[in-house]
Amino acid sequence: MHAMTPTEVFLLAMLIIFTVPYLVWRVLRTDYWAPLVVVQIIGGILLGPGVLGALYPDYYATIFTPATLGSLNGVAWWAVMMFVWVAGIELDLGEAWARRGETGVTAGLALAVPLVTGSIAAVLMLRLPGWQGPSGATWQVILGIGMACAVTALPILVLFLEKLEILRQPIGQRILRYASLDDIAIWGVLALILLDWERVGRQGGFLIGFAVATILVRKLMARIEERDRWYVSLIWLAGCGFAADWAGLHFMVGAFLSGAVLDGKWFTTAKMDQFRHFVLLAVMPVFFLSTGLKTQWAVGGYAVFGAAALLLVASVGGKLAGVHIAGRILKWRPGEASAIGWLLQTKALIMIIFVNILLDKTIITNETFTALLLMALASTMLTVPMVSPKLRRLGALVGR
Template identity: 75%
Template sequence: MHAVTTTELFLVAMLIIFTLPYLFWRLLKTDYFAPLVVVQIVGGVLLGPGVLGAAYPEYYASVFKPEVISALNGVAWWAVMMFVWVAGIELDLHEAWKRRRESGITAGFALLVPLLFGCAAAVVLINWSPDWAGDKGAPWQMILGIGMACAVTALPILVLLLEKLEILRLPIGQRILRYASLDDIAIWGVLALILLDWARIERQGTFLALFAFASWGMRALMQRIPERDRWYVGLVWLALVGLGADWCGLHYMVGAFLAGAVLDAKWFGHQAMDNFRNTILLTVMPVFFLSTGLRTQWDLGGVAVFGAAGLLLFASVSGKLIGIRIAGSILKWEKGEASIIGWLLQTKALIEIIFASVLLDKGIISNETFTALLLMAVASTMLTIPVVTPKLKALSALLKKGG
């Protein structure tokens, strides 16, 4: 009898990853409320130990052996690093500076209010049960981490949703990206603060000093080499900075964002950036979704996890909408404008899951909290298109308003 090899099991897992979510999305035509990326995330959860592993433990154990999971994790790490790197490159700080008052007020309230709501929800959870906290983090890290997870806007997924709504290149679409970009910087900055390890502070300081110096050299190099070489050199830079960030304890994902944030999108071209991001989403990010699903746990009970997810969803959505409404009142926006912007900025999807993955890796949150955050991210993203589409039709005059 033929013994099944690790390679064969890996390819079986890849078949499952790419076939089932796509068939569900295509045949059931879920794109209006659940884009393919959302179906893939949900598929990862269903294929994880909490669902497939619980229903068919022998089949789950026969396919997702430790060596297969290790191989999938390797693909997932590089996939998500490239994804976050592109998100960093897409930040348009020049435009934000030109409109700094409007951008600062909107991005500030869009971040601060859901952060406070999320921190309050985290306090409720930790008082409910200490099992929501990780075993390596301090309470303030868990509370601030969950608060920031509730404040996240998924910038790359936001781009895909704006494309779907056909407003990406319109003034309102560019405004929304500008607000999300500023919040992205703050989110990753706070994550770096959460991960500061005073035992490693010297190593982290060394990394940041070397990164600042190397960034100056990298920017000079990028402007001198041919455009066809920039992608390759950029990926080398990504691996180097990710390695340095992980070595000093800041996590490779913080390094991936920093590696992209110091580069300019104009060096790569917006069309090439869109194509690269879409290629990552098509070819390797589904593996990350599965590896994310493999980490979901329901040990506190399914009802408790769903209850926590509902609490976090309420904190996230209401906080974002209230924050944007406050900004709109200060800036004298037109009626309905804040609602459209708020609903688009509340979408979580991948960046929130990546953020939560880092908190889980560092032991700041528990597996159950991670599962609740993942469910919250999926629900917030599924709400976006159905809620925003009729609002855009009713307020089409706002589409060309530049701020």
């Protein structure tokens, strides 16, 4: 029998990654309640060590070898860096500042309340062993889980707003403003969690060097043509990712910052949309499936599912409560807070990136990661079915 070469094994894994989730999504028509990205992550869970690896260990060991997983991780790292970089560019901080009163109240409460409820859930989880990683202090685990419950995934939110045909409508732009501040907050919290006093000199040096380099890059970007800006931006992305990782802040912090300091007006909207969709189509499936491959159930499946259910209640309930409080303060019309609260439930990307980093740094365990991943999937799958009828009943809201 012919022994497959490493290249053949890698390509077979890629064939599985792109074929299986797509067929499930297309044949079963799951798009309403489970978009393709969710199906891809679920596919990774089913193909991972906890399910396929347990049922067919020989098959799993043949396809997902350490060399193959290493290659997939390399593709996934670059894919998600590009995706987060685009998310950083699309932050409209100028508009958020112009409407800072309303935006600050809504975004602040939509973040703070689920952060508190998620942290309470984390405290309850930590009463049992198996959730705290070997390198994680208790405060890091609690803050990390709380933030995971609070964040809204801006890139997935954009896809959902496009699907609901409200992305360019006033309500869509309002919701993007609220989510944008959440996106900034999660990277700030991540930097705090990863702050390493033994390497604080490096981290300070990175921030100073980044500030100086940003001034130079912005001057350069303003003077060159758009076709050159794309290439220069990718060089800037790789450099920031390397520098942030060298400093101990993780390459994803650098990736987000590299996009956040660039002006969206330097890139045409159509080309930015095309680039985001290309990354999502061509390389992000590798990240989504490799994320699912990290799931573990060593503390017991029931315990993981129980923790996921607890986190889902804390996340969804906290987000809805925070937005409803904001609605009362700002005197929104009846039903408006509910629709906006459900649209801010999308988590399956930025949150997954966030908890991937916590897992890589062994702050949380594979079981905690699995519970958070299941919570993110459930929260994201609930968004469109819950908000679609609300938007139909509140037709006038779309234009407000």
